Amino acid sequence: TAAQKSSDVDVLIVGAGPAGFMSATWLSNYTGLKVRFVEKRNTKVFAGQADGLQCRTLEVFQSFGMAQKALNDANHMWEICFWDPEPETGIIKRTARIPDMTPGISRFTQVVLHQGNIEQYFIDYLKEHGDNIKVERGVLPESISIDESKVDDNDAYPVKVTLRHLPEEAAEVEQFGHKVQNGLFRSANLMTEKDDDKSLNADTDVRETINCKYVIGCDGAHSWVRRQLGYKMEGEHTDYVWGVLDIVPLTDFPDIRHRCAIHSENNGSVMVIPRENGLVRLYIQLSDVERLENGMVDRSKITPEIISKCAQSIIAPYKLTYEKISWFTAYQIGQRVCNNFSANDRVFLAGDACHTHSPKAGQGMNISMMDTYNLGWKIGSVLTGRSPRNILKTYQYERRQIANDLINFDRKFAKLFSGKPGEIDLEEFQKVFAISHLFASGTGVEYDASNLIAKDPSTAPNLKEVVPPVVKAKDLAAKIPVGQRFMSYKAMNQSDARVWHLQDVMPSDGRWRFLVFAGNIKDAEQNRRVQKLGEYLARPDAFTYKYTPEGAEYNSAIQTLTVHCAPRTEVELDDFPRALRPEHDYWSLYVDDVPHHEPHTKCYEQYGVDPKRGCVVVIRPDGYVGYVGDLEDTEEVEKYFSQVLIPQRK
Numbered sequence: 202t203a204a205q206k207s208s209d210v211d212v213l214i215v216g217a218g219p220a221g222f223m224s225a226t227w228l229s230n231y232t233g234l235k236v237r238f239v240e241k242r243n244t245k246v247f248a249g250q251a252d253g254l255q256c257r258t259l260e261v262f263q264s265f266g267m268a269q270k271a272l273n274d275a276n277h278m279w280e281i282c283f284w285d286p287e288p289e290t291g292i293i294k295r296t297a298r299i300p301d302m303t304p305g306i307s308r309f310t311q312v313v314l315h316q317g318n319i320e321q322y323f324i325d326y327l328k329e330h331g332d333n334i335k336v337e338r339g340v341l342p343e344s345i346s347i348d349e350s351k352v353d354d355n356d357a358y359p360v361k362v363t364l365r366h367l368p369e370e371a372a373e374v375e376q377f378g379h380k381v382q383n384g385l386f387r388s389a390n391l392m393t394e395k396d397d398d399k400s401l402n403a404d405t406d407v408r409e410t411i412n413c414k415y416v417i418g419c420d421g422a423h424s425w426v427r428r429q430l431g432y433k434m435e436g437e438h439t440d441y442v443w444g445v446l447d448i449v450p451l452t453d454f455p456d457i458r459h460r461c462a463i464h465s466e467n468n469g470s471v472m473v474i475p476r477e478n479g480l481v482r483l484y485i486q487l488s489d490v491e492r493l494e495n496g497m498v499d500r501s502k503i504t505p506e507i508i509s510k511c512a513q514s515i516i517a518p519y520k521l522t523y524e525k526i527s528w529f530t531a532y533q534i535g536q537r538v539c540n541n542f543s544a545n546d547r548v549f550l551a552g553d554a555c556h557t558h559s560p561k562a563g564q565g566m567n568i569s570m571m572d573t574y575n576l577g578w579k580i581g582s583v584l585t586g587r588s589p590r591n592i593l594k595t596y597q598y599e600r601r602q603i604a605n606d607l608i609n610f611d612r613k614f615a616k617l618f619s620g621k622p623g624e625i626d627l628e629e630f631q632k633v634f635a636i637s638h639l640f641a642s643g644t645g646v647e648y649d650a651s652n653l654i655a656k657d658p659s660t661a662p663n664l665k666e667v668v669p670p671v672v673k674a675k676d677l678a679a680k681i682p683v684g685q686r687f688m689s690y691k692a693m694n695q696s697d698a699r700v701w702h703l704q705d706v707m708p709s710d711g712r713w714r715f716l717v718f719a720g721n722i723k724d725a726e727q728n729r730r731v732q733k734l735g736e737y738l739a740r741p742d743a744f745t746y747k748y749t750p751e752g753a754e755y756n757s758a759i760q761t762l763t764v765h766c767a768p769r770t771e772v773e774l775d776d777f778p779r780a781l782r783p784e785h786d787y788w789s790l791y792v793d794d795v796p797h798h799e800p801h802t803k804c805y806e807q808y809g810v811d812p813k814r815g816c817v818v819v820i821r822p823d824g825y826v827g828y829v830g831d832l833e834d835t836e837e838v839e840k841y842f843s844q845v846l847i848p849q850r851k
């Protein structure tokens with residue numbers, strides 16, 4: 202008989218895929234929270250499946266201190282080659298080479314490695330950061346209900362969930378072959394020595410009831426949470442059938458270590474993705490497949506041999522066999538977005554649970570993680586009493602737009618990739634590919650006006666869904682667009698001349714940033730403006746103190762950072778107001794000046810900031826720019842903060 206337990210938790214995360222792990226990672230930065238993280242399967246890591254890490258994802262990994270591991274382990278993608286049939290002979294020829302990502306859109310380029318590694322980085326991070334959020338495997342929810350009378354009460358636990366701890370056999374996952382659910386494939390052979398959790402299902406056959414403040418459904422494309430909420434995926438289930446092979450190839454094709462898009466004259470297209478450890482992934486659209494009565498492809502009939510034969514015919518006259526196959530799958534894609542991402546701002550859906558699409562452009566895992574990168578800090582801030590609940594409305598508002606953009610991008614991309622030469626314009630394909638980098642890299646994301654984004658409300662068609670901004674940002678930094686992530690350029694530390702990427706001085710730790718471009722303080726008028734700003738920031742009623750709990754350190758809620766552009770050796774730390782450079786703090790003040798050991802990257806120019814005027818920038822905990830104004834606009838900044846933060850002092 203099942204034992205019954207009951208407890209209260211702040212957050213329940215359902216599903217330990219990329220979206221679930223990112224939620225857990227964020228929440229581990231908010232001390233004192235009780236978080237449960239359940240996963241129905243008993244395996245720890247993925248093999249195969251997603252393999253691309255986009256530029257923005259790497260920036261975010263870097264902000265958690267995880268990027269270096271990924272960069273070490275991954276294959277780096279530098280160039281993409283296009284191969285098309287020659288009009289006269291029909292034989293494939295290289296027609297273009299372009300950079301894999303548009304140079305300059307991020308300090309990172311796209312890299313590839315399998316999802317299992319990525320999940321391991323998260324597991325390591327959670328262990329190193331308090332070790333109080335752990336994946337509980339072999340555990341799944343059985344029922345969920347929301348008490349709507351309590352959803353607005355901050356202290357209530359309005360979501361009741363029953364959890365079941367599965368017997369070991371029930372949590373086994375089919376690892377190889379056709380019984381694996383469409384598109385999902387997990388392999389045990391890549392489990393690492395770190396997978397030492399032998400306590401799996403120690404509580405077998407236990408059911409428990411938990412009362413949650415928040416639930417995040419990160420349970421993938423077949424989301425149980427979504428179905429319980431009665432939410433529908435909208436869009437099409439396309440007819441495209443994809444075969445994927447991860448192999449160590451034996452071939453005379455010269456570009457096998459490049460990412461390639463190959464269109465053959467009559468045999469279809471293949472995308473080549475060079476991977477880590479000598480692997481290469483081939484994505485092939487399969488045209489001649491057997492179907493079930495319901496029109497879905499009969500995946501049991503698709504073998505690695507069929508996929509490989511298809512690849513051989515596309516790549517001919519070059520030869521292609523393989524030394525080793527590490528993974529294969531075949532799946533039919535749907536391009537769909539859920540009609541709702543949240544119920545009462547208490548139960549949220551993220552990742553594949555609320556959007557699905559084709560995998561070739563390497564988006565799913567990245568966008569899934571970016572969903573919970575958007576959500577995690579908001580829930581953390583509300584739960585710790587720093588922010589009002591209304592910021593949670595911006596999750597669906599900001600991320601559903603991205604999901605819609607993703608589906609539109611995928612439709613265009615999949616059609617051009619899969620179309621036959623003659624039916625589609627191959628030059629147009631190359632152009633779309635190049636233009637799409639901004640979206641595909643994740644760096645082009647721009648959120649609409651809301652209480653978190655101080656932009657012109659008239660630019661936001663769905664503003665009624667959220668709280669509108671009280672202020673409008675000024676156009677003072679041409680290359681710091683409000684609503685986009687704060688791009689990283691380098692500046693030098695005033696105290697020790699070390700060069701830093703500015704994103705690296707703003708790690709993902711839950712803090713807001715108030716960044717002051719102080720300009721050239723050798724100029725008397727500019728110096729006066731900076732001193733005046735400093736006087737304001739030092740006032741006990743200024744936002745620098747107001748939102749910081751009594752007794753907590755200055756800079757612990759809103760971190761003030763300054764980048765000036767006076768000649769470094771002509772100014773001293775003490776020339777700056779204390780509020781910009783607290784005593785014994787050597788990491789708040791930076792300068793745009795010529796470094797000793799590398800070229801001068803001129804960050805004022807890169808950010809489009811006038812050195813004579815400067816500006817102030819408010820950056821959200823997830824690195825997105827919320828507000829830009831003049832040094833004198835402290836009242837506006839205060840208005841901005843008053844909408845998204847709760848005063849912590851009487």
Ligand code: FAD
Nearest residue numbers: 216218219220241251252253421552553563564565566567
């Ligand atoms: P998932 O990774 O599906 O994780 C969901 C988790 O929830 C699973 O672990 C599941 O076991 C668990 N779960 C499900 N139901 C329950 C339940 N009721 N209770 C408890 N746990 C539950 N994306 C990219 O970005 N780049 C790529 O290159 C790329 N390539 C791909 C290649 C292929 C062949 C495929 C199939 C996908 C690819 N994707 C790629 C997509 C990517 O894998 C997914 O978008 C991504 O895994 C989604 O992450 P997620 O966390 O939302 O869901």
